[in-house]
Amino acid sequence: MHAFDILGDPVRRRILELLATGEHSSGDVVAVVQREFGITQSAVSQQLRILRDAGFASVRADGTRRIYAVEPRRLREVDDWLDRFRAFWLPRLDALATEVARGKRKRRHRE
Amino acid sequence: MHAFDILGDPVRRRILELLATGEHSSGDVVAVVQREFGITQSAVSQQLRILRDAGFASVRADGTRRIYAVEPRRLREVDDWLDRFRAFWLPRLDALATEVARGKRKRRHRE
DNA sequence: CATTAATATTAGACCACGCTAATATTAGCG
DNA sequence: CGCTAATATTAGCGTGGTCTAATATTAATG
Numbered sequence: 001m002h003a004f005d006i007l008g009d010p011v012r013r014r015i016l017e018l019l020a021t022g023e024h025s026s027g028d029v030v031a032v033v034q035r036e037f038g039i040t041q042s043a044v045s046q047q048l049r050i051l052r053d054a055g056f057a058s059v060r061a062d063g064t065r066r067i068y069a070v071e072p073r074r075l076r077e078v079d080d081w082l083d084r085f086r087a088f089w090l091p092r093l094d095a096l097a098t099e100v101a102r103g104k105r106k107r108r109h110r111e
Numbered sequence: 112m113h114a115f116d117i118l119g120d121p122v123r124r125r126i127l128e129l130l131a132t133g134e135h136s137s138g139d140v141v142a143v144v145q146r147e148f149g150i151t152q153s154a155v156s157q158q159l160r161i162l163r164d165a166g167f168a169s170v171r172a173d174g175t176r177r178i179y180a181v182e183p184r185r186l187r188e189v190d191d192w193l194d195r196f197r198a199f200w201l202p203r204l205d206a207l208a209t210e211v212a213r214g215k216r217k218r219r220h221r222e
Numbered sequence: 223c224a225t226t227a228a229t230a231t232t233a234g235a236c237c238a239c240g241c242t243a244a245t246a247t248t249a250g251c252g
Numbered sequence: 253c254g255c256t257a258a259t260a261t262t263a264g265c266g267t268g269g270t271c272t273a274a275t276a277t278t279a280a281t282g
Contacts, residue, residue, distance in 0.1 A: 010113065017195065026260090027257095042241080042244090043241055046260085064248065072199035075196045082189060089187050141228095150271070151272060224281105224282095230277070231276065232273100237268105238269090242265085245261080247259080247261085249257085250256090251257105
């Protein structure tokens with residue numbers, strides 16, 4: 001499933017925004033999303049599963065809690081996809097920036 | 112409409128990829144997308160309209176042709192959204208490199 | 223002008239996706 | 253062990269979004 005298909009849903013985006021600030025339990029995520037979107041625990045749990053299955057998030061158990069963390073790989077795909085457009089808003093990338101950009105390119109091929 | 116809602120569709124993404132390489136007429140876009148996705152001229156035209164309306168592409172007339180070009184604004188929104196995750200794959204980018212690589216902070220507030 | 227080429231629009235059909243409601247699972251705790 | 257808390261799963265429903273088919277628009281051309 002393409003990264004953008006996952007990010008197309010506002011609930012999933014909100015969950016990722018939350019996880020970007022650090023790990024959170026399923027319950028935490030449910031609380032926030034429920035307050036902001038008014039949906040069920042079930043719905044949030046389903047979205048968490050989609051994020052897991054798609055490789056956007058990882059889980060570990062802590063007793064009866066599930067602690068979710070953001071998994072950057074798929075998000076970097078999006079970042080990479082944007083490369084082809086960067087010339088539009090970074091018209092004249094100078095040497096240092098090129099260096100930084102090159103570092104990224106190598107990394108992309110390593111993995 | 113959120114930028115990611117637009118990018119959630121594979122046909123729209125393909126069109127933007129094409130436009131990233133330069134301007135193209137509607138017919139050009141139709142040809143490529145039709146070959147790769149097997150959908151109608153109508154469907155492609157509808158997607159082009161969605162891209163226009165959402166501010167991802169602009170058009171100008173050339174006789175009976177419509178020439179489409181990528182409009183970077185909305186794509187930069189996506190780039191900006193990714194900022195909150197960059198720490199995950201750029202763990203120790205120093206201040207200058209960050210500034211150059213993403214020379215964005217200032218721009219973001221200007222516009 | 224009539225005709226053709228290029229593109230856009232409209233109406234309607236269908237299907238994937240996200241939701242709810244109900245139920246299952248698993249861990250901790252007395 | 254039974255009970256509760258935390259979370260996950262399943263079945264089924266409704267709807268939004270994307271498609272096709274048909275038609276409309278607009279410009280060039282003889």
